[in-house]
Amino acid sequence: MAVFIAKELDMAGNVELVVGLIAPIGTNLERVSREISDFLEGAGYGVRLVRISDWFDISTDERRSLGGLKLFERLMNEGDELRRATQRKDVLAAVAVGQIMKARLNAEGRMAVIVRQFKTPEEIVSMQRIYGNRFLAVSCFSRRRCRVDELSRQLADQVSSIQSHQFRGDAESLIKRDEFDSLDEWGQNVRKAFPLSDIFVDVDSHQSFPNSLQRAMEIVFSHPFHxxxxxxxxxxxxxxxxxxxxxxxxxxxxxxxxxxxxxxxxxxxxxxxx
Known part of the structure; x- marks a missing residue:
């Protein structure tokens, strides 16, 4: 199922479109990104994927050595520290804008950027203010049980383990912090960012998900008969x-x-x- 909140995108000329994903940790965003990318490419856009977490100064070797829980905690800590240092809860929106500008340098024709992923309501408000009707926010819902299963599997994979059930406690801890970090004023707050979207999709609905997301995207592109x-x-x-x-x-x-x-x-x- 996907629910669409009425919004008309500004698609005049060759201006870029920005699609921002909002999701709690453990949600399968690979599938969401792929479906949106396929639709936008069919609409004549060159699609770029931007991961905000790639901006943090953590080398590939260091990411590999950290692995599992420590890597996720390091990424969360980096975001919290940046917000605290700048005294801005929307600072990662500025990071996303910088990455979008870099992607624009090699773009030809119409470009669409999918941004993974926003974690505070202030980031969404800033993106809406900067891009106006060229920004589309998509909130991705996945049931807590499914997220714990998915995140446990990811944690196990990162340390080459097949015993994913051993990582369920770590997964629960990360999910709780991701939803709302009550111990840190500058922490993540997906709980309040989530309802600010234009489209809400249920990622767990494997059969209906592709069609419902396509319908929502078609409405954004002024489909007359939905x-x-x-x-x-x-x-x-x-x-x-x-x-x-x-x-x-x-x-x-x-x-x-x-x-x-x-x-x-x-x-x-x-x-x-x-």
Whole structure:
């Protein structure tokens, strides 16, 4: 399943498009990147992949020697320290912009850049401010159990072990820190970055994932015949209900629907009225 939040991209001329991925650690982003890349290439774009973590000054040999848990912790620490040193929670967005500029030097024709991956809400806000309607944020959902399994496998592979179950504790620790580092003001906060996206995809839905992501991308590129899904319609109604309150702190809407999408009840957060 993929849910699309209405947005019209600016595709005039040869300006670049930037697709930013947001995902908790352990999510299979290889598949997401591949599907988006295939679509954009079919739309006539040359696609570049930017990994923010590649910017950190950690050599290939050092990455190999660290391996497993220590490598993930080192990368997280590098990001935290950079945010702290610059006193900017969006500093890795600036890093991404620099990498995009380098990719642009060798580009011919229309270019699209897929950025892996953003970890704070401030980074998303900065990218939206810099690129406007040429930036598309994609949040990738994967169930915690699946992420623990995937991350345990990655940790085991990095130390050439086949006993992935031995790394589940390390995986749980990394996942908790990645979602929200409550011990560090300058830590990652995927939990608050996640809802700022334009497209939300369920990576675990192996059969429906490719088609639903393609549908969302086609809508971005102004496909004229896609209608809202039940989820998108319900979200729209809930957002409309939230606006019944004039107080920003109380603008919360909720909708209950049948499995077929028919609305059963609509609610909003508001003070009692006579």
């Amino acid at each position: 209608t809202p899904t039940r989820d998108e319609f319900g979200m729209n109604q809930a957002e409309a209900a939230a606006l019944r309150s004039s107080a920003l702190g109380r603008q919360v809407g909720a909708v209950i629907t049948t499995l077929g999408g028919d609305i059963i009840s609509v609610g909003t957060n508001e003070v009692p009225r006579a």
